Amino acid sequence: MSKVLLKVEGLKKYFPIRKGFLNTQVGDVKAVDNVSFEVFEGETLGIVGESGCGKSTTGRLLMRLLEPTAGNIEFGGKMLSSLSNSEMRKARRDIQMIFQDPYASLNPRHSIGKILEEPLIVHGMGNSKERKQKVIELLKIVGLNEYHVKRYPHQFSGGQRQRIGIARALMTNPRLIIADEPVSALDVSIQAQVLNLMQSLQKELKLTYIFISHDLGVVRHISNRVGVMYLGKLVELTASENLYAEPLHPYTQALLSSVPVPDPTFEREQLIISGDIPSASNPPSGCAFHTRCPFKKAQCSSVVPNMQEVKPGHYVACHLYDAIQH
Amino acid sequence: MRKKLLEVKGLQTTFFTDDGQIPAVDDIDFSVHEGEILGIVGESGSGKSVTSLSIMGLIPSPPGKITGGQVLLEGKNLAKLTDKQMQRVRGKDVAMIFQEPMTSLNPLFTIGEQLKEAILIHNPKWSKKKAFARAVEIMKLVGLPRVEELLKDYPHQLSGGMRQRVMIAMALVCDPKVLIADEPTTALDVTIQAQILQLMKDLNKRMNTAVLLITHDLGVVAETCERVIVMYAGQIVEEAPIQEIFKNPKHPYTQGLIKSVPDMRYKKDSLYSIPGSVPRPGTIKDGCRFAARCEFAMERCLQQTPPLYEETEQHRARCFLLEEQEVIQYVESAIES
Numbered sequence: 029m030s031k032v033l034l035k036v037e038g039l040k041k042y043f044p045i046r047k048g049f050l051n052t053q054v055g056d057v058k059a060v061d062n063v064s065f066e067v068f069e070g071e072t073l074g075i076v077g078e079s080g081c082g083k084s085t086t087g088r089l090l091m092r093l094l095e096p097t098a099g100n101i102e103f104g105g106k107m108l109s110s111l112s113n114s115e116m117r118k119a120r121r122d123i124q125m126i127f128q129d130p131y132a133s134l135n136p137r138h139s140i141g142k143i144l145e146e147p148l149i150v151h152g153m154g155n156s157k158e159r160k161q162k163v164i165e166l167l168k169i170v171g172l173n174e175y176h177v178k179r180y181p182h183q184f185s186g187g188q189r190q191r192i193g194i195a196r197a198l199m200t201n202p203r204l205i206i207a208d209e210p211v212s213a214l215d216v217s218i219q220a221q222v223l224n225l226m227q228s229l230q231k232e233l234k235l236t237y238i239f240i241s242h243d244l245g246v247v248r249h250i251s252n253r254v255g256v257m258y259l260g261k262l263v264e265l266t267a268s269e270n271l272y273a274e275p276l277h278p279y280t281q282a283l284l285s286s287v288p289v290p291d292p293t294f295e296r297e298q299l300i301i302s303g304d305i306p307s308a309s310n311p312p313s314g315c316a317f318h319t320r321c322p323f324k325k326a327q328c329s330s331v332v333p334n335m336q337e338v339k340p341g342h343y344v345a346c347h348l349y350d351a352i353q354h
Numbered sequence: 355m356r357k358k359l360l361e362v363k364g365l366q367t368t369f370f371t372d373d374g375q376i377p378a379v380d381d382i383d384f385s386v387h388e389g390e391i392l393g394i395v396g397e398s399g400s401g402k403s404v405t406s407l408s409i410m411g412l413i414p415s416p417p418g419k420i421t422g423g424q425v426l427l428e429g430k431n432l433a434k435l436t437d438k439q440m441q442r443v444r445g446k447d448v449a450m451i452f453q454e455p456m457t458s459l460n461p462l463f464t465i466g467e468q469l470k471e472a473i474l475i476h477n478p479k480w481s482k483k484k485a486f487a488r489a490v491e492i493m494k495l496v497g498l499p500r501v502e503e504l505l506k507d508y509p510h511q512l513s514g515g516m517r518q519r520v521m522i523a524m525a526l527v528c529d530p531k532v533l534i535a536d537e538p539t540t541a542l543d544v545t546i547q548a549q550i551l552q553l554m555k556d557l558n559k560r561m562n563t564a565v566l567l568i569t570h571d572l573g574v575v576a577e578t579c580e581r582v583i584v585m586y587a588g589q590i591v592e593e594a595p596i597q598e599i600f601k602n603p604k605h606p607y608t609q610g611l612i613k614s615v616p617d618m619r620y621k622k623d624s625l626y627s628i629p630g631s632v633p634r635p636g637t638i639k640d641g642c643r644f645a646a647r648c649e650f651a652m653e654r655c656l657q658q659t660p661p662l663y664e665e666t667e668q669h670r671a672r673c674f675l676l677e678e679q680e681v682i683q684y685v686e687s688a689i690e691s
Contacts, residue, residue: 078543185631215397215570220614220627227624242543245573249616249625272618286548288573290615292596300548304513 033204033236034067034090039099041085045309057309059085061260063099064335067204072230072237074251074268076244076283080308082260083240087206090238091123092116104203121151124197128209130189134181140167140192141177147199166195170225187218194225198233206238211246223250244287248272256280259308259316262335266342276344279317315347323348356387359564360409360448360532364423365433367401367408369635371417376635378404380588381423383662386532391558391565393579393596395572395611399632401588402568406534408433409566410450411440427532446476449525453537455517459509465520466505469493469527476528488527496523497553515546519553526557536568551578572615576600581668584608587633587643590662594669604671607644642673650675 040063042056060082067073077083088094090101092108101108108119124147127133134143144163148154154162164174170191181189190210197205207226211219227250229235241247247254248268255265256277264277275281282301289296301320306312312319318328325347333345367379379401386392396402407413409425411432425432427447435443444450452458460468469489474480480488486505493501496519509517518538525533535554539547555578558565567579575582575596582599584592584607592605603609613626630647642648645655654674663676 078545187631215632216572216611217397217614217628218631220616220625221629223616224624224627243616244544245616245618248618249621269621282545284618286544287618288547288551288571288577289619290572290576290600290612290617292576292600294576294619298548298552300552301545302549304515304546305543 030068030070032066033069033104034238035100035102036066036090037064037100037102039063039086039089039101040097041082041089041094042097055309058260058311059308060089060096063257063260063262065255065262065265067236067238069203069236070230070234071252072239072250074247074254075238075240075257076242076247076254077257078242078283078305080259080305081257082308083242083257084208086257087125087208087238087240090206091120091125093125118151121200122202123204123206124200124202126190126193126197126205126207126210128212130186130193130213131181133193134189136181138180139177140179140181140184143181143192144177144196144199147196151200153200162199166198169198169229170195185218186214187221190214190218190222191225194222194229198229201233202235204236204238206240208240209242210239212241212243219246226250244284256283259306259311261316261345263317263346264344265335266339266344270339270342276338276342276349277317277346278321278323278348282320315345356389358385359388359428360386360566361426362405362409362423363426365405365408365420365425366422367404367413367418368421369418371636373636377421378418378588378635379408382590384583384590384593386564386566389558389562389564390581391555391567391579393575393582394566394568394585395570395575395582396585397570397611397632399587399635400585402585403536404588405585406450406536406566406568409534410444410448411435411437412450442476445472445525445530446528447530448532448534449528449530450534450536451518451521451525451538453540455514455521455541456509458521459517461509464506464508465512469505469520469524472524472527489523492523492527493520495526495557496520497549498523514542515549518542518546518550522550522553522557526561526563529561530563532564532566534566534568537570538567539574540569540571547574554578572612584611587638588635589643589672590670591644591673592669592671593662594665594671598669602669604665604669604676605644605673606648606650606675608671610647 039060041060042058044053045055045057047054063086075083089096096109111119141163145159148159167176172191211222214222230237239250251268254268254271255262258279264280275284282299285299303320306319314329314331315333318324328347333347335343335345337343338349362382362384365379365382366377369376369378382405394402408420420433432443466489470485473485473488489505490501498504498519539550569575579596581595583590586607592608603612610628614628616625628647641657642655642660645651660672660674662670662672664670665676
C-alpha cells in the first residue's frame with residue numbers, strides 16, 4: 029500500500045443564507061457536510077456526483093480557495109487547514125488545479141508564455157532564463173510547440189487551451205493535481221486526447237490526481253478509486269472496479285444504470301429513480317437520499333447513516349448494510 | 355417500409371460573414387419516417403444544429419440563409435414558405451425542443467399562460483376552457499405532478515427536469531408530426547436525463563410522433579434511436595441503422611468516435627483518440643474533410659470529395675475506402691466464378 033498523501037477528516041462547508049433588512053442568517057446551505065477520505069500517493073481518486081452535490085466545492089476547499097467551516101485537511105504531513113494565508117500560498121506550490129472551462133480560466137490579455145511563467149514568479153522559482161526554459165519544456169510535454177509562447181488564448185482551440193491549463197498546473201512541479209471537470213467542455217475526440225495526456229503525465233511525473241467529474245464513463249476510465257457524492261455527503265467510496273461491478277449504495281446503483289451506454293445491444297435492468305435532487309438548503313432528514321430511494325426503511329428518514337467499511341476497502345453510507353457490519 | 359414524413363434534399367445553409375461565405379451545412383440528404391426516432395450525432399461545428407434550425411426556418415438572417423435544396427414535409431417545401439406561412443407550420447406540424455429549457459421559456463408568464471398561447475395560436479377557435487383542459491391533459495401526459503398548481507407557476511419555480519418536461523409538453527400540445535429535439539438532455543444530470551429519454555421513447559410509441567434527436571452523445575443515440583446520421587464539418591459522413599453503425603462502422607471518423615468514448619463497463623488502458631481537431635469553418639479545402647485526421651488517408655482523399663457510397667440500402671458512408679472494397683469484392687467474386 030502506498031503512502032497517504034492527503035487526508036481529509038470531517039470536512040464541512042456551510043454557506044449562510046441571509047435574508048431581510050438586517051441580513052440575519054436564516055439557515056445554511058450545507059454544500060459539503062462531513063466528508064472524510066484519503067488520497068494515496070500516485071493514485072487517481074475520482075469524485076462523481078450530479079450538479080449541486082458539492083464535488084467542486086470539495087475541490088476548492090482542499091486548495092483553500094474556500095475556507096472550510098470545519099474539518100481537517102492534512103497534506104504530506106502538514107495540516108493545511110491551520111496554515112496562515114501566506115503559508116498556504118507556499119503550500120499551493122505542491123497542489124495545483126485544472127479547471128473546467130478552458131475559455132474562462134486563461135487571461136485573454138496575457139500571452140501563453142506569460143500565463144505559464146506566472147506561477148513560477150509567484151512562487152519565486154528560478155531566474156528569468158530558467159523560467160523561460162521551463163515554459164518551453166512544459167509546452168512540449170503537453171504536445172504544443174515553442175512558437176506558441178507568443179500567442180494568446182483566443183488563437184487556440186478548446187483542446188489546446190486545456191493543454192495549456194494542464195501545463196500551467198504542472199509549472200511548479202506539484203505533487204497533487206485537483207482536476208475539476210477538466211474534459212466536460214470538450215468534444216469526445218478531443219476529450220480522449222486530453223485524458224490520454226493526463227494519464228501519461230501521471231506515469232512520467234508520478235502525479236497524484238483528484239479527478240472531479242459528473243461523467244461516470246470518464247471517471248471509470250481514469251480513476252483507481254471513486255467516491256460518490258450526493259447532497260454534500262460522500263455516500264460510497266471504493267476501488268473503481270468494485271464500484272462499477274458491484275455498487276452498494278442505491279444512489280450509486282441508480283446513477284450507474286442511468287448512464288447511456290454506447291452499445292445498442294447492451295441490455296440491462298434500468299433503475300430509473302423518480303424525482304429531483306432536493307435543495308441543499310433544506311436537505312431531507314436522516315439519509316439525504318431517502319426521498320428518492322426505492323429501498324428505504326423506517327429509520328432512513330430519521331437517522332443519518334455513517335460511512336462504514338462493508339467489505340475491505342469498500343465504504344458505504346447506507347442503512348441497508350447496517351446488519352452486515354454487526 | 356414506413357412512409358417518409360420529412361425529406362431533406364440537397365440542403366445547403368450558408369453564413370455570410372466578414373470572412374466570406376461559410377457553408378455550415380453542405381448538401382445534406384436524409385429523410386425521417388413516420389414514427390421513428392432518427393439521431394444526428396456530431397461534434398461541435400459539425401452542422402447538426404444548423405440542420406435542425408434550417409428545417410424549422412429559424413436560421414438567423416442575416417447572416418445565415420438557406421442557399422440550396424429543399425425541406426419537404428409530406429411533399430410541401432418548407433424552405434420556400436413565407437415567414438407567415440412558416441409560422442403556421444411551426445409548432446403545429448413540426449415542433450422543436452431546445453437544450454436549455456430556461457432560456458426557451460418566458461420568465462414573465464406562467465407555464466399555463468405559455469401553454470395556452472401555444473394551443474390558441476394554432477386553434478384560434480377554441481375556447482379558453484378547452485385550451486386549459488388540453489394544457490392539463492398534455493401536462494399529465496409528460497408525467498408532471500400536481501398539474502393544476504404547476505400551471506400557475508413561473509418557469510423559475512421549476513427544476514431543470516420539470517422545465518424540460520414542460521418544453522416537451524408545449525412541443526406536443528398541437529400533435530406535431532415531427533418533433534426535433536436539439537440536445538434535449540445535455541444540460542440535465544444523468545438521473546434526470548434517463549427520465550427524459552424514457553419519456554421521449556414512450557411518447558414516440560404512444561403518439562407515433564417522428565423524432566429527430568440531435569446530440570453529441572453516442573450513448574444517448576444508442577439507447578434511443580433506430581437510425582443514426584453522423585455529421586462532420588457540415589456533411590453527412592455516415593448513415594445506418596443503430597445496430598449496424600456500432601457493429602460495423604464504415605467511415606474512419608465514425609470508427610474513431612465510437613472508440614474514443616470511455617465505456618464504464620470495462621476499463622481500457624488507453625483510449626483511442628482521433629488526432630487533430632475539427633477544421634475551422636471557412637478553412638475547408640477540397641477533398642475529404644476528414645482527410646487531415648484520417649489514418650487511412652490516400653493521395654486521392656486530399657483532392658476529391660468522396661461521394662456517399664451505399665454499402666447496403668440503409669447504410670451509406672462518405673469514404674473512398676468503400677469504393678476500394680467494392681473493387682476488391684468485385685474482383686474476388688469474378689475470380690470465384
